[in-house]
Amino acid sequence: MKGTNLGEFEELVLLVTVARPEEAYSVGIAKVLEEVAGRKVVHSVVHASLNRLVKKGFLTSEMKPGSQKRGGRRKRVFEITSAGMKALEKVKDQRDNLWAMIHST
Amino acid sequence: MDKKQKFQPPRWADKFLEWYCAPHQLEDVQGALYEFFHERIEKGNTRQAKWYFILDVITHFRPHIIKRESSHFTSNHFGMFKNYLKISVRNIKKNRLTSFLNILGLTISITSFLLILIWIQQEKNFDAFHENAENIYRIPNTFTSESESFSQAVSGPALGAQLDELFPQIVNACRFGQTTAIIKYEDQTYFENGIRVVDPNFFEMFTWEALEGYQNEFFKELNSIVLTESLAKKYFGNKAAVGEMLTVDNERTVEVTGVVTDPPANSQLQFEAIISTDLGKIRWENPNMDNQWGGGSFYTYLQLKPNTDKEVLMEEVNKLITSKLSFFTERNMSYHYFLQPLTDIHLNSKLRYDFSSNGSARNVSIFTVIGLIILLLACINYINLSTATAIKRAKEVGIKKIIGAFRKDLIKQFLVESVLLCFVATLIALTLVYFLLPGFENFVGYKITPNLGAQFILWLLLGILALGLIAGFFPAFFISTFRPLTVIKGQLKSGKKGSFVRKSLVVLQFTATCALIIAIITVNGQLRFIQNQDLGMQTDEVINIYFRGIQSVNDSREVLKNELLKDSKFKSISFYRNSYPVGGLSNSTIQVETENGKKVSSSLYNILVDEFYAETYDIELASGRFFSEAFPADSTESVLVNEAAVKSFGWGNPELALGKKMGTEPNERKVIGVVKDFNFEGLQKEVEPLRIVPIRNRNSFTEIAIKADLSNPFETIAFLENTWKRINPEVPLDYTLMNDDLQDQYQGELRFRSIFFLFSILSLVIASLGLFGLATASTNQRIKEIGIRKVLGASIFNLVGLIGREFLLLVLLSLLLAIPLAWYGMEQWLSGFAYRIEMNGLFFLLAGFIAIGISLITISYQTLKAAFRNPVSSLRSE
Numbered sequence: 001m002k003g004t005n006l007g008e009f010e011e012l013v014l015l016v017t018v019a020r021p022e023e024a025y026s027v028g029i030a031k032v033l034e035e036v037a038g039r040k041v042v043h044s045v046v047h048a049s050l051n052r053l054v055k056k057g058f059l060t061s062e063m064k065p066g067s068q069k070r071g072g073r074r075k076r077v078f079e080i081t082s083a084g085m086k087a088l089e090k091v092k093d094q095r096d097n098l099w100a101m102i103h104s105t
Numbered sequence: 106m107d108k109k110q111k112f113q114p115p116r117w118a119d120k121f122l123e124w125y126c127a128p129h130q131l132e133d134v135q136g137a138l139y140e141f142f143h144e145r146i147e148k149g150n151t152r153q154a155k156w157y158f159i160l161d162v163i164t165h166f167r168p169h170i171i172k173r174e175s176s177h178f179t180s181n182h183f184g185m186f187k188n189y190l191k192i193s194v195r196n197i198k199k200n201r202l203t204s205f206l207n208i209l210g211l212t213i214s215i216t217s218f219l220l221i222l223i224w225i226q227q228e229k230n231f232d233a234f235h236e237n238a239e240n241i242y243r244i245p246n247t248f249t250s251e252s253e254s255f256s257q258a259v260s261g262p263a264l265g266a267q268l269d270e271l272f273p274q275i276v277n278a279c280r281f282g283q284t285t286a287i288i289k290y291e292d293q294t295y296f297e298n299g300i301r302v303v304d305p306n307f308f309e310m311f312t313w314e315a316l317e318g319y320q321n322e323f324f325k326e327l328n329s330i331v332l333t334e335s336l337a338k339k340y341f342g343n344k345a346a347v348g349e350m351l352t353v354d355n356e357r358t359v360e361v362t363g364v365v366t367d368p369p370a371n372s373q374l375q376f377e378a379i380i381s382t383d384l385g386k387i388r389w390e391n392p393n394m395d396n397q398w399g400g401g402s403f404y405t406y407l408q409l410k411p412n413t414d415k416e417v418l419m420e421e422v423n424k425l426i427t428s429k430l431s432f433f434t435e436r437n438m439s440y441h442y443f444l445q446p447l448t449d450i451h452l453n454s455k456l457r458y459d460f461s462s463n464g465s466a467r468n469v470s471i472f473t474v475i476g477l478i479i480l481l482l483a484c485i486n487y488i489n490l491s492t493a494t495a496i497k498r499a500k501e502v503g504i505k506k507i508i509g510a511f512r513k514d515l516i517k518q519f520l521v522e523s524v525l526l527c528f529v530a531t532l533i534a535l536t537l538v539y540f541l542l543p544g545f546e547n548f549v550g551y552k553i554t555p556n557l558g559a560q561f562i563l564w565l566l567l568g569i570l571a572l573g574l575i576a577g578f579f580p581a582f583f584i585s586t587f588r589p590l591t592v593i594k595g596q597l598k599s600g601k602k603g604s605f606v607r608k609s610l611v612v613l614q615f616t617a618t619c620a621l622i623i624a625i626i627t628v629n630g631q632l633r634f635i636q637n638q639d640l641g642m643q644t645d646e647v648i649n650i651y652f653r654g655i656q657s658v659n660d661s662r663e664v665l666k667n668e669l670l671k672d673s674k675f676k677s678i679s680f681y682r683n684s685y686p687v688g689g690l691s692n693s694t695i696q697v698e699t700e701n702g703k704k705v706s707s708s709l710y711n712i713l714v715d716e717f718y719a720e721t722y723d724i725e726l727a728s729g730r731f732f733s734e735a736f737p738a739d740s741t742e743s744v745l746v747n748e749a750a751v752k753s754f755g756w757g758n759p760e761l762a763l764g765k766k767m768g769t770e771p772n773e774r775k776v777i778g779v780v781k782d783f784n785f786e787g788l789q790k791e792v793e794p795l796r797i798v799p800i801r802n803r804n805s806f807t808e809i810a811i812k813a814d815l816s817n818p819f820e821t822i823a824f825l826e827n828t829w830k831r832i833n834p835e836v837p838l839d840y841t842l843m844n845d846d847l848q849d850q851y852q853g854e855l856r857f858r859s860i861f862f863l864f865s866i867l868s869l870v871i872a873s874l875g876l877f878g879l880a881t882a883s884t885n886q887r888i889k890e891i892g893i894r895k896v897l898g899a900s901i902f903n904l905v906g907l908i909g910r911e912f913l914l915l916v917l918l919s920l921l922l923a924i925p926l927a928w929y930g931m932e933q934w935l936s937g938f939a940y941r942i943e944m945n946g947l948f949f950l951l952a953g954f955i956a957i958g959i960s961l962i963t964i965s966y967q968t969l970k971a972a973f974r975n976p977v978s979s980l981r982s983e
Contacts, residue, residue, distance in 0.1 A: 025133075025137075026133065026137050027137045027140050027141065042164060043137060043138075043141065043161065043164075043165070044161075044164050044165045044167055044170065047134065047137070047165075047169070047170065048167065048169045048170075051169050052169075063132070063133075066136055066140075067140070069139060069140045069143040069144065070136035070137075070139050070140050071135075071136070071139045073132050073133075073135060073136035073139065074132055074133075074136065075133060075136055075137075076132075076133040
């Protein structure tokens with residue numbers, strides 16, 4: 001098993017799958033990230049990161065019918081697992097704690 | 106539909122994606138890319154969309170997308186592979202003769218190939234071991250005068266002394282000069298030929314390993330000498346050498362300041378002892394040496410800064426040198442300097458005064474080709490033998506196919522077999538190479554240190570695999586085509602199948618072999634021609650003594666001469682200065698009067714001699730007379746030239762040459778005679794213009810030529826030695842027989858001949874092995890036919906003819922094909938000689954006899970055995 005740490009980019013990807021379940025497939029996530037983060041996101045990087053998250057057990061996937069643009073091909077839609085949710089919360093807690101330290105001084 | 110097609114992404118990019126993408130991810134990834142594509146089209150720019158699609162396909166070429174899902178159904182290749190190996194081993198054991206012939210052929214060829222490879226690796230890596238090798242260059246020049254132009258390896262001494270200070274791009278400049286000396290240690294005296302005069306940065310520029318002393322301090326003192334390991338051992342045994350004192354030329358004491366390892370054989374810079382150029386200046390009595398830009402006898406090496414623009418540098422260097430050489434420029438002579446990469450010199454430099462140890466790129470390519478031919482011959486043997494005996498494997502193939510083997514599996518089986526054979530052969534070959542290397546070094550003429558690292562082993566394994574695949578490819582495809590039904594029913598006609606391919610391959614083999622035979626005959630003929638060529642002088646009776654201008658010998662000159670000439674075996678004695686007509690002469694520039702009285706500058710070879718030179722060497726006169734004691738003015742007023750010089754200056758004929766003027770006042774001389782051309786250089790070169798000058802300073806002789814009756818050489822030389830010892834007890838006698846020295850001139854060629862001969866014989870052996878195997882197979886298959894013929898009354902002669910004819914025709918055809926090939930190749934080789942034989946029909950005839958003779962002998966054993974066999978034994982069992 002690979003480490004269960006979340007990289008920065010992985011965290012973003014994971015967050016998008018929770019925040020925008022209707023866009024939770026590779027192309028959709030890439031677009032949302034471009035909007036939110038305001039930076040150029042390469043699709044193959046998102047794809048790689050999704051694969052990694054599935055391997056770590058934070059995401060599950062399912063093939064669902066896609067739009068006409070895809071030439072009739074199905075798309076792989078992702079959903080977060082409870083382990084994924086926990087990992088997200090853990091990261092958030094760590095950050096909150098650190099921010100709290102900043103504000104308290 | 107049309108519209109939709111217009112919006113398809115580029116087909117090839119799509120295909121590429123489908124090819125590399127793992128199947129389980131393809132739908133998603135391809136879908137995603139299509140989605141991007143169509144979105145971009147909606148934005149309006151179709152072309153851009155297509156470009157982006159291609160870009161996307163390329164950026165998705167990543168491991169996580171390419172990587173296939175691991176399957177749970179890995180088929181057991183290993184088990185099958187074990188089975189292939191087992192069957193291969195069984196087959197090798199079963200067909201002993203065929204396997205033996207195959208392995209023998211492959212072993213011989215791989216051994217030869219490895220030896221050649223090791224040699225080529227050595228030749229190509231001359232001086233590559235120096236750490237700075239890629240930044241070091243030699244700076245030779247092209248000299249041009251009004252009458253000629255030539256390139257020489259040596260340069261003016263000022264270049265090495267000053268260039269590195271004048272040009273920032275030049276890190277180091279180092280001169281490498283050659284000299285000899287008498288070296289005395291305690292009571293032992295030796296002539297040392299391997300003394301080199303170098304600039305102190307020699308040890309910084311080039312990579313030598315110091316065993317004693319410190320490289321930076323070798324030449325701190327003027328009177329220092331650095332020895333190689335072997336020379337130090339010769340003088341001091343196992344004692345430490347540093348600090349010992351040696352006497353040079355009986356006049357100067359030098360201290361040994363260092364010992365370095367012997368230069369490796371693959372270096373052009375060979376030396377035994379080293380002194381500095383500062384000491385050289387004193388030895389040569391030439392204090393102004395560092396400012397001489399012209400002439401010179403130093404090889405000069407430059408170490409450039411990495412990435413230096415060489416063209417710009419050389420332009421500047423040439424400009425500078427031209428400005429320094431106004432003396433030459435005024436006389437319409439010029440030096441044009443250029444650079445030679447250090448590692449390139451050994452194989453690709455053929456300049457005047459170049460190292461005699463230089464190799465030849467041509468020979469390297471010739472032997473590469475021969476090595477490949479030998480490998481090819483062994484492959485062909487394998488192919489022929491395997492297909493000729495394929496019938497033996499037919500049942501195996503048939504049964505396997507029936508049980509369900511695919512053709513692919515059968516091919517694998519046969520390839521495993523051929524690779525296995527190659528592997529075995531390579532192992533044997535490696536052992537052989539290990540034992541043969543010392544012998545091979547004798548052939549090659551220097552010590553070889555093969556480079557056997559991990560890389561070598563990797564290449565070797567790859568080589569085995571490649572060789573096995575090449576050899577096994579055709580047999581594997583051929584045998585695996587057998588149809589099970591025909592085989593099992595026993596309807597497969599043996600031998601006929603693939604016989605055309607087999608015959609063509611035999612022809613190919615024998616073409617190569619015949620060509621090599623013709624080549625070896627030609628090479629042999631040419632070398633014999635050279636050695637027997639009339640050189641225009643007699644060489645059989647000449648002893649040359651090299652006494653290096655030692656004063657005491659010069660002083661006792663007349664005594665020695667008189668003592669020797671008392672004995673009737675000694676016919677004539679001539680003293681001269683550096684004018685031994687073997688192994689190269691010096692040259693110099695001079696003003697020469699042409700036919701219409703104008704003076705032009707030109708460069709000629711020089712001979713500085715006494716009155717007896719022509720007599721001693723039996724050099725004939727074309728006109729005029731030689732110097733004589735009867736004309737005392739000769740030593741200041743007269744000069745002789747050779748016929749080549751007459752032609753070069755346009756003087757018409759030798760008679761008209763008499764009285765022409767050479768040189769400038771006050772050193773002007775008149776031509777008093779013309780000698781017929783004699784070859785003072787190897788016969789690779791034409792005779793060049795030569796000037797014979799009587800020596801003026803009678804104390805500057807360096808050599809003696811003695812014409813003596815050598816029919817009983819030991820007696821003659823014993824007498825010479827005794828006389829010498831009596832007159833010159835201090836000086837060792839260093840003599841050579843002229844014929845030996847002449848032989849040395851062709852060492853390269855003689856070596857070429859031996860290596861060439863060796864490998865030609867080997868290829869002949871391999872081809873014969875193949876022929877033998879084929880004859881065996883063919884007689885075995887026709888054993889019944891022969892039996893029936895014999896019963897019906899065919900004579901032994903008929904039967905031998907029946908089988909022999911088939912092979913002889915092939916050999917004849919090969920001979921016909923080989924003739925033009927060999928003709929062309931040998932013409933190329935012969936063109937490297939100024940004096941050469943012409944290709945001769947007799948060579949081809951002789952080669953034909955040899956080829957046919959050998960193939961007859963090869964097949965005769967099998968055919969005779971078959972013909973003499975009692976027909977009962979072959980016909981009984983049916």
